[in-house]
């Protein structure tokens with residue numbers, strides 16, 4: 001693939017996201033990492049803060065550009081002429097939801113946007129942003145799941 005896009009809310013970015021992004025970056029010439037809003041989620045970090053964390057976490061991968069977008073993903077993809085979305089699949093529980101997103105994007109783009117799934121590695125099968133937010137709230141151990149700088153940010157945010 002020449003150009004592909006990995007999308008997510010990243011509230012915050014975890015090592016599970018990073019693992020998928022590193023693998024995705026090897027499958028294409030350029031990977032856009034799009035930080036978005038899911039209208040059914042209230043986030044701990046603003047869109048700008050989430051984008052800054054994603055940029056910092058991925059700064060060592062050369063062929064990546066991080067962007068933020070607050071409208072429909074398919075509209076942004078049409079603007080930049082990108083036709084592939086890459087998403088990670090963890091356990092079976094992701095499947096129904098991911099299928100609805102994939103068909104949604106396929107339909108609203110008149111069949112132009114395909115979604116490609118990468119299976120998450122076993123180590124990160126059950127990591128999610130809500131789990132790390134919960135761990136941060138109750139002072140749980142976070143270093144298996146988050147970069148050091150993200151741990152500092154999430155701890156200080158939950159204290160506020």
Ligand code: COA
Pocket residue numbers: 007008009010011014015016017018020036037038039041071072073074088089090100101102103104105120124127128129130131
């Ligand atoms: N490692 C760790 N966590 C992972 C993961 C991985 N490899 N893959 C998924 N997750 C987790 C996330 O942490 C997140 O956890 P949470 O629900 O506990 O916060 C969850 O899986 C799903 O998150 P994400 O992949 O970020 O998707 P999302 O459901 O929050 O949002 C968007 C999906 C933002 C891409 C989608 O809503 C979107 O495209 N929005 C823009 C508007 C639009 O175009 N809508 C129409 C779509 S048809």
